[in-house]
Amino acid sequence: MDFQAVAPAPPVDHDEPTCPPPPAPIIINEAQLVLAEKRTSLAALRTGIAIVALPMSLTTFLIATSRYYDTEDVLHFLLPVGALNLALLVLGTWLSLRAVRRLRQQEQTLRLLKERNGALAEFLK
Secondary structure, three states: OOOOOOOOOOOOOOOOOOOOOOHHHHHHHHHHHHHHHHHHHHHHHHHHHHHHHHHHHHHHHHHOOOOOOOOOHHHHHHHHHHHHHHHHHHHHHHHHHHHHHHHHHHHHHHHHHHHHHHHHHHHHH
């Protein structure tokens, strides 16, 4: 048997634009990490808003039903409920403000990543 070497075909010139080279894998991983942190911050913001809404709804319920009880008779119940409402309001506000602060930091980090790598900017608009 006679084996002959086969020369590869010469590359064909295309007039079509080529895709830009993909960004470096490390930059993509950094962007994925920042986006995952952003999703976590959004979940914390959602939780903070829900925690703030709980005391408001409970207080509204207590005010709506106040004609069925005398405040002096149930004061020993209302004071702990009021303290719990205040604690939940503070916790929800803290969670929301912390999440917003972290979202701003993550947006700034993404902006820096886009500036460092133009190809990444095409994917993250």
